[in-house]
Amino acid sequence: MKVVSWNVNGIRACVRKGFLDYFREVDADIFCIQESKLQEGQIELDLEGYEQYWNYAVRKGYSGTAVFTKKKPIRVTYGLNSEEVQEEGRIITLEFETFFLVNVYTPNSKRDLSRLDYRLEWEDELYSYLEQLDAIKPVIYCGDLNVAHQEIDLKNYKTNHGNSGFTTEERGKMTRLLDSGFVDTLRYFHPETEDIYTWWSYMKTIRERNIGWRIDYFIVSKRLVPALKDSKADMSIMGSDHCPIILEVDSL
Structure with a gap:
């Protein structure tokens, strides 16, 4: 099973820069995106063979997450039962028979x-949430953290x-x-x-010189x-200020 995660920094812009070519080439079983930056109805992606689940932010052109999956999940949930978090469209959880997939775009401090205090509160809520899920079945937690x-x-x-x-x-x-069992x-x-990084500033020559951060996991x-x-960063792929990351696991 192959799972891909990519902060696309605006799916419409990323599509113009080759997103669909990469999507088809990588042929993921599950493909997660963060920072979709759109509202419902603003794009139609032709992803034959995939179910699509979107969590839109209320604020236009901001945040948002989505998951595209070949296998239909048992259940899909959005957010962490927090009104503010849900307004920003930052979390999608897919439950499958043998695992949970949690796609997250973590708030920047x-x-x-x-926004550091809010960020730390978010981390505490998310930690409790992941612990609760893990008590039921294993978790794959991914995204721009x-x-x-x-x-x-x-x-x-x-x-x-x-x-x-x-x-x-x-x-x-x-x-x-990580100390608690992840x-x-x-x-x-x-x-x-x-020198394995997943995000680079748009400042001139920064990416060429690989002056980056690994903030996607x-x-x-x-x-x-x-x-x-296997787990790797696909650092050669352009189209965003982040690159995709790939996880390969035996079928679960």
């Missing part, structure tokens, strides 16, 4: 950290300590999750490999580890 967990996960870690996405508080929430799949396969319940086959 903002450059001035004005807006945090570089360790120094190896961003190029300029020395100058970014304490900045949005690399605060002690945000990194600590990720550590808590696994960062890319680091499972590549624990010490440097596939995190799974620890008991899924025996089924893992």
Whole structure:
């Protein structure tokens, strides 16, 4: 089974830059996107063979998530029962017979950290939610999580300590999750490999020089580890300021 996650930074713009070519080429069983940045009816994607599930933000041109899946889920739910979270369209959960798939676009704490308190509350709610799901069946949790967990996960870690996405508080929430029975799949396969990133600033030559951050993840319940086959970042794929990430697991 192949699962792909990609923050497309606006699906309409990404389609103009080749999204559908990549979608067909990668041939994922489940394809998750974040930052769709549209409302219902603003795009029609011809994805033959896939069920489509969208969670739109109320605010126009902002946030939003979607999941495209070959296999129809048992149930689909949206949000975390929080009105504010639901307004931003940040979470979709698909329940299958043997696992949950949770696609997330985590709120950014903002450059001035004005949204850090909200972000930390979000992390606590999401942590409880994932724990509840994991008690029922294994979880595949993916998306743009807006945090570089360790120094190896961003190029300029020395100058970014304490900045949005690399605060002690945000990194600590990720550590808590991984310590509670979840696994960062890319680091499972590549624990010490440097220069693997998933987001780059649009500033000139930044991506060419690979001055990036790894803020997109596939995190799974620890008991899924025996089924893992590969986890990687498809860094050569353009079309967004993020690149797609890919998880391959034995059929669940």
